[in-house]
Structures are given as structure tokens and as C-alpha cells.
Amino acid sequence: MTLEPLQRRIGRRKLIAGAAGGAMAVGAAAIVGCGDDDNGPAPDWAGRVVSKFIRDDVPIENPRASLWGSAPKVEVPMQPQASALPVRMQPSVPSIRVCSLNDGKRIGFMLEWADPQRDEKVVKTPEFKDGCGVLLGPPEVPATYFMMGVADIAASIMHWRADWQKDVDDGFQDLETGFPNVAFDFYPPLVDAPRPLVVSEDYPEAGRPWLPGMNAGNPLSQPNKTSAVEKLLANGPGTITHMAVQDAIGRGTWKDGAWRVVIARDFAASNEGEIELKGGQEYALAFTVWAGSEGDRGSRKSPSNLGKLFIENA
Amino acid sequence: MAKVFNWQLNREMTYRFEEARPQRQAGAVFDTNKCIACQTCTMACKTTWTSGKGQEFMFWNNVETKPWGSYPMAWDVKILNTLGAQSWDGNTYTGKTIFESAEQGEYHVGYLPDDMDYAGPNRGEDELSSVMSEEKFYLKMPHDAWFFYLPRICNHCTYPACLQSCPRTSIYKRPEDGIVLLDQSRCRGYRECVRACPYKKVMYNHVTRVSEKCVLCYPAVEKGVQTRCMRTCIGKIRTFGFVSPPDKVREDNPVDFLVHVRKVALPLLPQLGLEPNIYYIPPIHVGSQAFLRMMFGPGAEQAVATYKNAMEGNDPELLGVLMLNVSTDRIIHKFNVSNGQVAGFGENGQELVRVPLKEPTIVRPAFDPTLAVYRYNTA
Ligand code: SF4
Numbered sequence A: 001m002t003l004e005p006l007q008r009r010i011g012r013r014k015l016i017a018g019a020a021g022g023a024m025a026v027g028a029a030a031i032v033g034c035g036d037d038d039n040g041p042a043p044d045w046a047g048r049v050v051s052k053f054i055r056d057d058v059p060i061e062n063p064r065a066s067l068w069g070s071a072p073k074v075e076v077p078m079q080p081q082a083s084a085l086p087v088r089m090q091p092s093v094p095s096i097r098v099c100s101l102n103d104g105k106r107i108g109f110m111l112e113w114a115d116p117q118r119d120e121k122v123v124k125t126p127e128f129k130d131g132c133g134v135l136l137g138p139p140e141v142p143a144t145y146f147m148m149g150v151a152d153i154a155a156s157i158m159h160w161r162a163d164w165q166k167d168v169d170d171g172f173q174d175l176e177t178g179f180p181n182v183a184f185d186f187y188p189p190l191v192d193a194p195r196p197l198v199v200s201e202d203y204p205e206a207g208r209p210w211l212p213g214m215n216a217g218n219p220l221s222q223p224n225k226t227s228a229v230e231k232l233l234a235n236g237p238g239t240i241t242h243m244a245v246q247d248a249i250g251r252g253t254w255k256d257g258a259w260r261v262v263i264a265r266d267f268a269a270s271n272e273g274e275i276e277l278k279g280g281q282e283y284a285l286a287f288t289v290w291a292g293s294e295g296d297r298g299s300r301k302s303p304s305n306l307g308k309l310f311i312e313n314a
Numbered sequence B: 001m002a003k004v005f006n007w008q009l010n011r012e013m014t015y016r017f018e019e020a021r022p023q024r025q026a027g028a029v030f031d032t033n034k035c036i037a038c039q040t041c042t043m044a045c046k047t048t049w050t051s052g053k054g055q056e057f058m059f060w061n062n063v064e065t066k067p068w069g070s071y072p073m074a075w076d077v078k079i080l081n082t083l084g085a086q087s088w089d090g091n092t093y094t095g096k097t098i099f100e101s102a103e104q105g106e107y108h109v110g111y112l113p114d115d116m117d118y119a120g121p122n123r124g125e126d127e128l129s130s131v132m133s134e135e136k137f138y139l140k141m142p143h144d145a146w147f148f149y150l151p152r153i154c155n156h157c158t159y160p161a162c163l164q165s166c167p168r169t170s171i172y173k174r175p176e177d178g179i180v181l182l183d184q185s186r187c188r189g190y191r192e193c194v195r196a197c198p199y200k201k202v203m204y205n206h207v208t209r210v211s212e213k214c215v216l217c218y219p220a221v222e223k224g225v226q227t228r229c230m231r232t233c234i235g236k237i238r239t240f241g242f243v244s245p246p247d248k249v250r251e252d253n254p255v256d257f258l259v260h261v262r263k264v265a266l267p268l269l270p271q272l273g274l275e276p277n278i279y280y281i282p283p284i285h286v287g288s289q290a291f292l293r294m295m296f297g298p299g300a301e302q303a304v305a306t307y308k309n310a311m312e313g314n315d316p317e318l319l320g321v322l323m324l325n326v327s328t329d330r331i332i333h334k335f336n337v338s339n340g341q342v343a344g345f346g347e348n349g350q351e352l353v354r355v356p357l358k359e360p361t362i363v364r365p366a367f368d369p370t371l372a373v374y375r376y377n378t379a
């Protein structure tokens, strides 16, 4: 798909935004594909995503695989984030297109949205990354649940990060990616360290205390990324916690002014408090998008309303 | 939003959290009249805390030359401009703080510095703002010749904007000593704090992708030892200790004495509303009282007069407290001036140091017979 049709479609969605009744009627009638198959505009999600069952494995590594075209796609309008400070009063992305596949053991989501600027570097102070999130929870939750769960019902979140994707694809984006001409005499604890000095797993032990975030075990500071998706548990704004077992996978590609991201996990929960999924069941569902060059990060983001996920059975 | 009392503004103001003063508040007084911009403090901090990869641009302690220098570039001009006109009625601030000027949906006004803003930490040091012009018989400066050095660290504010701004409350103020710390394992690199701190004392690590800030050498402070930047100060401009709110002042506490009793030490940009806990004795030779009032609040003129009076020999107590500066590595909790000497005491009352108010002049004979050498007296 090219930039043109996607943006045109988003423009069209904006035009009909607000016509909820009409959108719902379309949603019930049209089952159309998500990926490269350009078979018409996606219907408004009407608050529901159906995860299509397939006998093959979910094509996680390939966001452009034709199987994705068989999944029913929906257009999810994004909202202002006005419930936690600091806010974002205008969504940076008006809507995203979503579809989902499952193979009875694993579920994958594909998220697509137009973003003319690709932000995958967070080395410099004013640089923020693009990203998206899928939030899952039990079916009966209060309306505020879309903002990272509520105090007594945790939300299971998968967060795909463009900076991690770049790290996974091309290696850790070290200082030199932001400052190619950087020159330094020496780092005192690393006088004899081999040059060029690359922050990696074999970064000299003596220097680790001088990378405080990494030394403190902060997952954001770890240079060796194996997945671009982070699994998080949250009980409301400000509480997101990196899960102990990180086994969500995914892949995002940017082409012609649009991101296409696949995020996937097993039905089985691998962490305490994480929601377990089953075919034939319904779950709470919400999405979030961040546009880095718009200054999005943390609560400066564009969330969707709370919706439902139905997982088709074999 | 809660209503809290900010004694530096002599009024209540709004803040995200309820007033919760620590059991005691670590703080300091910097005498700007004595700073020589040697940057020893800067390097003491740099070599201790920020010599790692990703921290190249970081100076948790920096010394800038006012009015022309700033690090990051124009931090003070930018935040004061954003705040708009500020006004005082006597000792009461009648303008708006950075919290009260916030747009709806924000905690405060602020801005995120650009990378280039950190690129000239020494910009403006001993420099003119533009080139000199040639008059017939002399060179003319583009502006008044006065300037002064302003050493800056995190103010470990009573109402920290950094702490308030963090959606995850990764920043906390320790109840035992008021030191403001940023949890390195909890931060998610949103840089809300970098944007929020008007003094720009939270910085983003380029490699670990999370933010960092001055820790006020808390491992030392916990052991009763002064911070690196204080202990190494060549100009002996720094009084380190604990500062009390006005209703709990202890007159024999050096910091309280300077801040509350003599009122010779003033907060930096108190109008921002953070109740910063690093205080400054304003420079006595600055050509613009308005500039000093802007930087240090309405007490600036009186502070200059009080300081001059002490330097003329009329206030041995004030002189005494200042003589204790950087005379010991230990934190001084109490002082006493008597018999031409000042003594500093530790937390348990033990005497840490004793200094004469006036250093004796000793002239040695030119020839030392024990070593059979001639010596020069350089004093
Ligand atoms: S000076 Fe800045 S970093 Fe330090 S406590 Fe105050 S607001 Fe926070």
C-alpha cells in the first residue's frame, strides 16, 4: 500500500467521524482485509475487534504477509488524552487501522497509521520515539480502564517502540548515532577499554556504574534488545511496570509515510497478573499511539476508547 | 492541586502535592562575592558522578558568568520570559509562579532544552556580549563592566517542579534530609522533569535513555560529610548544612543564621515558586539593583548592605560564619563566635573546627638554621 490511499482513507474517516450509527452498520456488513490487499476502506471499529482464527502460524515477523489481508480490518479513531496530566488535547494521529489473527495458541494484532515522520531515535534530549500499544483486560471493566487499567483490575499492555525496533534491526543506537563527531579524551573508569567504545553486553564491567540506568537494571537502559515489544502491567496512570518475563514479539516497518506494526503474544500468560486469553471469549481492548516528533511520550499520547476483543475459536 | 505555603513568597500557592516538609532540609549558602569561577566544584562533581558515556554534556554543578552566561543556554531568560512580568509587594510575591501560570492540562510552564543549548557551558565567561567599538582615544565596551559568577547545583527544592512533573513519580524527596532523587530503575525517559525544572538541573542521559540529576552526594551527607562541590571549593564560598523553615529557625545554625537571622543569603529566582534550598549572598558590586532583585528577590539590596557592613568589621558573627566555609569536610550544625575565633560543631555537639576571625600574619626569618636554607616569605 502506498502513502496516498492510507492517508486518503484517514481523511475520509475524519469526514464521517461522529456518524457512529452509520459506522456501526458498515462494521456489521463489511468484512475486509487489513494488509496489502487494498479492498476498500476499513469500517469503523464500533468498539469491537474480531481476531480471526487461522490454521497457519500468525505471520508475526512479516507485517506485509498476505495472510494479514484475510483478517477483518477496522478503523479505530484516536481520542485526546485528557484524563491524566500532562494531557494531549488533540490526538496526534486521527485514527489507526487494526486487524487481528490467532492460531488458537497465539494472537497477533496489526496496527497501521499514517505518520509522515519516522521517529526511532531517542539519543538526543529533544528526540522522542514513535510507538503504539495494545491493552488487554477482562471483559467487565469500568470505562476508565482504557487509561492503563484501574486500581483493582490490572491491564496487560504490549508496547511496541520504534527505537527498540531500530536497536533490534541495526544494533544499539549508541551515543555516536546522535553525535557522529563526538570526541572524548577518556572515560576515567574505562581508560584501557578497547576502542571504539561500544555500549553492549561486553561493555567493560568497570564502566557499568557510570551507566546508572543500566546499572540499576532499568529495562530502557539495556543495550541488547531482543524484541521491540515490551510487556507491561498497569493499575492506572503512572503505574506501568515492566513484566518479569518478556516474551511478546512483534515487528514494525515504516513505508511511504505510514507505520505498519505487528504485536503478538501467546494466549497463555507468562507473568503473574497478566491476562490469559482463550478462543471464543471476549476481552477489554484499547489502543494507543505516540508520534515522537509531536513530542509524544508517556501521557502525551493518543488513546482509543475502550473496546472489546472477540477471539474466534478454531 | 493542593494549597501550600511558600515562605520565600510569603504566601500560599498551588502545587500538585500537599505540603510535606522533610524532617530537615539539606541546603547551602553560596557567597557570590568570593567565587573565582575556577570550576573546581564543577570538575569535582563531574569526575565523581558524570564521567560516563552519555553524560558528556552534563554538569550537575556549573558556574556561569552573570549576566551574560548561562547553562543550558539562556535557561533563565527563557523561563522568565515565559512567566511574563513578575511583581512583588514588599516581601510578598504578587506575580504568578510557574505552577500558577500553567495552561490547563499541564502542571507548570516549562521548556525542553535543545542539545545545542548544552554546548557552551562556559559561554559568556569573562567575555563581552559583543565586540568593543573603537572610540578616538579608547576602546568602548558594549555594556557595563560588572559581572559576577553564579555557581549552580540542583536546589533540592521544597516544591520541586521535577518531582511534580513526573507521571510515574520516579522522583522523590527524602523525608530524612530533603534531598531530591530520581529513581534510575523507575524512570522511563519521558523528560517531563527536564522540561519542568526551571533551573534545568535534570538532564537526559544519551546512552541509558533515562534522566539524571544532582544527588547532593547523599552517600556523603548520610555520613555527616559535605558534598564534593562544597568540600573542594577553592574560593571557600560555600556554607553547607541544613536550612529550617522560618518558624523553626535555630540561630546558632550557620545556614539558618545567614538565611533567616541576617537575611544576607537569598534564594535564586524565588518568584518561580519552588522554594529552592541553595541560597546566595548577592554580589556587592553589581551596577544594577533591578538585576539583583530579579535574580534574588526583594531582599537583595538589604543583603548587600548587611554584607558590606560585616566586611567593614562591624559584624563578627556574620564574619565568623563565613570564615567556617570549607574549613572542614564534616557538616557543621552549630557555630559559636568568641574571643576572635569561630568554632564549628557537629551534630552531637563535638567541636569539628576552630578558625580565627582574622588569620594571623606570621613573618619567618629569611634563614632557617635547622635545614640551613634561605626561604622567601610570600604572604
Ligand atoms: S532545582 Fe530542578 S531538579 Fe533540583 S529539585 Fe528543584 S526542580 Fe528538581
Ligand code: SF4
Binding pocket: B034, B035, B036, B037, B038, B039, B040, B041, B042, B063, B149, B151, B232, B233, B234, B235, B236, B237
Ligand atoms: S570551586 Fe568555589 S570558587 Fe571555584 S568556581 Fe566553584 S564555587 Fe566558585
